[in-house]
Amino acid sequence: MKAPKLIKLVKQYISADKKKQSDDIKCFKDILKKLKKKENSLKDKLKKESDKKSRLTLEKQLSVIHAQRKKGIEAIKKAKNQ
Amino acid sequence: MLFLEEGFKAFTGGLLERLLNKTTDKLWKSVSFGVVSTTIMQSSSLVSVITISFLSAGLISLAAGIGIIFGANLGTTTGAWLIAGFGLKVKISAYAMPMLVFGIILVFQKSSHLKGIGYILAGLGFLFLGIHHMKEGFEAFRTTIDLKAFAVDGYTGLFLFTALGVAATVIMQSSHATLVIIITALAAQQITYENGLALAIGANIGTTITAIIGSMSSNVQGKRLAMAHLIFNMVTALIAVIFIYQIIDMVDRFSNSVGIEQDDYTLKLAVFHTIFNSIGILAMIPFTNVLVNFLNRILPDKKVDIATPIYLSEAAENMPDTALESVRKETLRLYENAFTIIAHGLSLHRHDILSTRDAELIVNDTKKPMPIDIDDEYNKSVKGLYSEIVAFISRAQAQMTPEQAEELYELRSAGRDIVESIKDTKHMNKNLSTYIVSKNQHIRGEYNKIRKQLMLIFRELNEVSQTGDILSLDNLILESKMNDTTENGTLEKLIHDNKITAEMATSLMNDMSYSHDVSKHLLQMGKVLFATGDIDMKVVERSIMLDENEMDELAAATQK
Numbered sequence: 001m002k003a004p005k006l007i008k009l010v011k012q013y014i015s016a017d018k019k020k021q022s023d024d025i026k027c028f029k030d031i032l033k034k035l036k037k038k039e040n041s042l043k044d045k046l047k048k049e050s051d052k053k054s055r056l057t058l059e060k061q062l063s064v065i066h067a068q069r070k071k072g073i074e075a076i077k078k079a080k081n082q
Numbered sequence: 083m084l085f086l087e088e089g090f091k092a093f094t095g096g097l098l099e100r101l102l103n104k105t106t107d108k109l110w111k112s113v114s115f116g117v118v119s120t121t122i123m124q125s126s127s128l129v130s131v132i133t134i135s136f137l138s139a140g141l142i143s144l145a146a147g148i149g150i151i152f153g154a155n156l157g158t159t160t161g162a163w164l165i166a167g168f169g170l171k172v173k174i175s176a177y178a179m180p181m182l183v184f185g186i187i188l189v190f191q192k193s194s195h196l197k198g199i200g201y202i203l204a205g206l207g208f209l210f211l212g213i214h215h216m217k218e219g220f221e222a223f224r225t226t227i228d229l230k231a232f233a234v235d236g237y238t239g240l241f242l243f244t245a246l247g248v249a250a251t252v253i254m255q256s257s258h259a260t261l262v263i264i265i266t267a268l269a270a271q272q273i274t275y276e277n278g279l280a281l282a283i284g285a286n287i288g289t290t291i292t293a294i295i296g297s298m299s300s301n302v303q304g305k306r307l308a309m310a311h312l313i314f315n316m317v318t319a320l321i322a323v324i325f326i327y328q329i330i331d332m333v334d335r336f337s338n339s340v341g342i343e344q345d346d347y348t349l350k351l352a353v354f355h356t357i358f359n360s361i362g363i364l365a366m367i368p369f370t371n372v373l374v375n376f377l378n379r380i381l382p383d384k385k386v387d388i389a390t391p392i393y394l395s396e397a398a399e400n401m402p403d404t405a406l407e408s409v410r411k412e413t414l415r416l417y418e419n420a421f422t423i424i425a426h427g428l429s430l431h432r433h434d435i436l437s438t439r440d441a442e443l444i445v446n447d448t449k450k451p452m453p454i455d456i457d458d459e460y461n462k463s464v465k466g467l468y469s470e471i472v473a474f475i476s477r478a479q480a481q482m483t484p485e486q487a488e489e490l491y492e493l494r495s496a497g498r499d500i501v502e503s504i505k506d507t508k509h510m511n512k513n514l515s516t517y518i519v520s521k522n523q524h525i526r527g528e529y530n531k532i533r534k535q536l537m538l539i540f541r542e543l544n545e546v547s548q549t550g551d552i553l554s555l556d557n558l559i560l561e562s563k564m565n566d567t568t569e570n571g572t573l574e575k576l577i578h579d580n581k582i583t584a585e586m587a588t589s590l591m592n593d594m595s596y597s598h599d600v601s602k603h604l605l606q607m608g609k610v611l612f613a614t615g616d617i618d619m620k621v622v623e624r625s626i627m628l629d630e631n632e633m634d635e636l637a638a639a640t641q642k
Contacts, residue, residue, distance in 0.1 A: 027618050064636065075625065
């Protein structure tokens with residue numbers, strides 16, 4: 001391994017904060033992906049559902065996921081700007 | 083060796099524990115893991131102690147633990163190769179000093195990883211320096227004292243030197259240290275080859291002492307593993323002693339085939355060490371299940387009181403991730419005990435709550451309230467366990483990184499949430515018991531709503547405990563916010579229409595608040611206790627969950 005590459009690797013290793021930040025972003029992205037999947041499946045269910053009460057429950061669940069995703073996206077933006 | 087162990091402990095920070103967790107679902111995987119981890123760490127003791135703590139915390143099965151111990155026995159033989167092949171051939175003392183200098187400098191660094199590297203470097207430095215000095219020492223003896231004069235031939239010598247090997251390893255608590263002595267003494271021709279082999283067999287038995295000491299503070303599972311370790315090493319030693327001449331023959335043939343010289347006894351000892359441990363593994367693997375059954379029989383599970391901790395052991399205290407998992411599992415037990423109390427406090431049966439029967443029907447079916455002394459139940463099944471958890475947490479947090487300490491703090495809060503929810507249930511129990519059988523259907527209906535709401539929370543928590551999807555708990559919080567009788571005007575209407583008395587209304591208001599607190603505490607606890615994945619993931623997941631204000635805004639928006 002060439003010296004500059006080695007130094008870069010050591011720097012990366014020592015600057016734990018940066019690593020932590022990128023790990024966190026990865027976690028956020030993973031969760032957002034899962035939430036998106038869940039959101040799509042709930043939307044599909046909602047399309048098929050005709051019962052008013054069940055539709056209301058699904059809508060509430062969708063609004064929760066939407067708020068959670070919004071929070072996650074903002075957190076990623078914030079982490080990237082730091 | 084101590085430095086090496088300390089160094090690798092700094093790196094465990096979850097990595098070793100995570101690996102252990104993933105690579106022990108099959109016996110061959112456990113054995114391979116034992117071989118690889120011990121080869122890397124050069125300490126079967128550290129691997130066996132970690133395995134014991136893992137087993138005590140209920141994270142792996144006894145069979146998997148035994149597999150790791152088998153593997154560790156083979157992995158530790160690489161130490162003999164390292165010492166005989168590298169330590170004696172290369173002038174390693176030249177590396178020792180720089181390693182020690184850099185090692186000690188790094189030991190004083192703040193970063194735990196740098197500190198870990200420092201300990202490993204210093205450990206290797208001391209090991210190399212030790213080998214060098216022992217080599218020099220035996221060389222010096224060579225001309226003045228001849229230890230070979232004490233050599234004993236035949237089986238008498240074999241048993242005598244095996245016993246010596248056991249004693250030396252028990253005292254030093256490291257088979258590596260004994261091997262270093264054996265190999266350097268052998269290289270200086272201070273002991274005969276046969277006696278060297280006997281010492282190595284003895285060292286293999288003696289090394290189990292660390293696991294035995296480690297298991298003393300662990301639960302019965304840890305003790306079983308230490309016993310398995312002892313049995314395995316004794317059986318292997320017995321096989322080696324009985325078939326010593328056949329094994330020596332095998333060693334010679336193997337050595338010839340790989341080009342080890344006839345009189346290179348140090349490398350031949352390494353070959354012997356590997357061969358006799360491999361034979362031990364081959365002989366014992368088919369009997370793993372028999373061994374597990376035997377150990378379960380001679381060391382049976384003690385009947386544990388529900389208020390006595392089963393996962394909190396001293397062995398787990400020093401392994402941060404294992405300690406976290408132990409606390410989580412014990413807090414789950416605390417939750418189970420609390421669940422029973424709260425359920426009965428709501429005059430509901432656990433099995434009804436966990437069933438798929440319609441919640442409305444279950445609450446309406448109540449003919450009479452369940453008599454329960456919540457204080458007494460709390461003292462019997464919660465208080466003692468909770469105190470033990472809190473005490474364990476305060477001992478374990480000293481070893482942790484800030485992130486792990488934060489997680490431990492969350493777990494402690496989860497414990498407090500459980501206790502608080504019992505206390506809130508106690509406060510509403512008296513009125514609830516009165517009004518769920520009241521002739522006034524309106525007040526009865528409102529109290530049944532409380533019971534139904536809490537029952538649904540328990541059901542959801544039960545589901546989340548299986549799926550690990552803690553984000554879905556936000557749905558419940560939103561639901562309970564929107565159903566709040568005190569806020570949505572229902573209560574005022576009931577008073578205005580004279581359907582309930584003022585006294586009933588104040589009771590209901592208070593109990594609605596208690597019920598709200600029970601839900602809040604239980605959901606808060608669920609966020610922490612049922613989250614899966616590593617610490618980073620848990621923290622991020624919790625940060626995405628909606629807080630009180632966000633939930634209020636969402637509830638207001640949804641009601642529009």
